[in-house]
Amino acid sequence: MQANPNAAIIAALVSEASRAAILTVLLDGRFHSASELAHMASIKPQTASFHLAKLIEANVITVLKQGRYRYFAIGDQEVARVMESLLSIAPPVTVKSLRQSTQDKALRYARTCYDHLAGNVGVQLTHALLRSGILLEEADRYSVTEHGEEFFAGFGVDLNEAAMKRRRFSHQCLDWSERRHHLAGALGNALLERVLELDWVRRLPDTRAVQVTNEGKAGFKKVFSLDLN
Incomplete structure (x- = not known):
């Protein structure tokens, strides 16, 4: 393609x-x-x-x-x-039932966007990476700082492996529900796979919404200073 x-x-x-x-x-x-x-x-x-x-x-x-x-x-x-x-x-889609309302809130809170984390949690995580100096915003993409290289190595994300993939490395993706950007590309995918591996988030059946676990709430707060309660 x-x-x-x-x-x-x-x-x-x-x-x-x-x-x-x-x-x-x-x-x-x-x-x-x-x-x-x-x-x-x-x-x-x-x-x-x-x-x-x-x-x-x-x-x-x-x-x-x-x-x-x-x-x-x-x-x-x-x-x-x-x-x-x-x-x-x-x-926006017209919400006609309690079930639809619940599903909509779950998608807006945390979901996958193709192969990276999106929704409120994805946007918050991206901005936490920017605030802490792990990422720098450059035009329509993000770059990893020297501090970021050390951070990702310690967090278990292999930047070299991500960079070798035949795709863009760390571009901005406009979040439909938050109207702000979240991290996409090979780095966004590697970060999602890592938090899935840590059981900080879990995929849910029949939806692209993901659940932030109790371990995840504690982990995001400790590592990224994000209070997701």
Whole structure:
């Protein structure tokens, strides 16, 4: 897939409600079956299959085949970035039930944006890294300071491994719910994987919202001076 997909193509694709719903589900960064996507997007399986074919044809998503099963995911971080940007300017969804309200609050609090941490927690964490001098803001990206290199080494994040990935290293991603930037790219992914490994956050089923554990609340406060209670 091209490194910089045509935003106009993606915008045209997501102008259809069902395709937009599918791509929003896939912003969790995981592979899903067509039936899972149909259920999570509240559409019929036949409808999901039709739109998945359109998205594959446009190289917006990728498919993984295992035996007779097929699993779908967003194939490029740039697609996720464009989707998150579109969500940031979209009008808010009308909340019609207590369940929908609870889900919306969970997504706004902490979620995955493709493969990095987003929502209020993601934005707070990014700004904590800036305040502490671990990161510096430069145009549309972040750079790691000498102090930051020492910090990440001590925190268990391998910067060299992250830098070797064929993708942008540490760019800004506009958070749709906070209207501020959070850390994305290979470094954002490495940081998310580390807090998942530490069990500071946990993925939840059927949603891209993530749960901050009690260990996480204590850890974020001790290491990053973030009070997430």
